Amino acid sequence: MTECKCSQESNIEVFSPFSSEQLAQIDVIVAKYEAKPNYLIPILKETQEMFGYLPAQLQRHIALGINVPASQIFGVVTFYAFFNTVPRGKYLIKVCTGTACYVKGAMEIITKIESELGIKIGETTEDKKFTLEAVRCVGACGLAPAVLVGEDTHGIVTPGKIMDILRRYE
Ligand code: FES
Structure with missing residues (x-):
């Protein structure tokens, strides 16, 4: 047996x-x-x-x-939100969805990232390079809409620019 x-x-x-x-x-x-x-x-x-x-x-x-x-x-x-039970990508993309960023198109940026990278908020790309998150105000309202990639803050981001920005990350 x-x-x-x-x-x-x-x-x-x-x-x-x-x-x-x-x-x-x-x-x-x-x-x-x-x-x-x-x-x-x-x-x-x-x-x-x-x-x-x-x-x-x-x-x-x-x-x-x-x-x-x-x-x-x-x-x-x-x-605690800062603990993760699933693997994260090498770079964490945080799209600010605070009020200033929201009214200036944060959701369109998220939609663009989701369709280009094939992931939803909270998910990680298959190559483990990026994890996408939506976050509250990151304190850069003057640069709205703002997106953090790893430690870097990118301001006045548009759906047309976001993939160029992400391509800089190896
Ligand atoms: S609302 Fe996005 S940086 Fe403040």
Whole structure:
């Protein structure tokens, strides 16, 4: 009889397993904070900086490391917008949809990006180069409509210009 290959692992873990060497890097972060649950946020932040996102496998490894339920980690990760449970692209495109940018055509820019890159808001291109987000005022209203790509702010962007801007990013 064939042995069952069933697994308790989620799909994410089946397709994106992390090696024991990678998990050991998390152990270093946890040890730096003396495995104290009080330091959960900085532990999660450093882990995300290292891996780019916080899938269930990493959350569970941290939970074991600091001896708290995995559900607690999941609650924190999903509460704060700056934590991601899915991989992000190399460059995060943030299209400002605050009032000034909205009235000056932010949605048309989003539509253009979506059709050119084949992704919707919150999604990442297949080549993992770009992730698209819509955000609130980024403090550059005088340059509306504004689009952030990575650390760069681009102002007075139009649907006609946005792809030229994105092509500058390798
Ligand atoms: S509304 Fe877009 S920068 Fe302020």
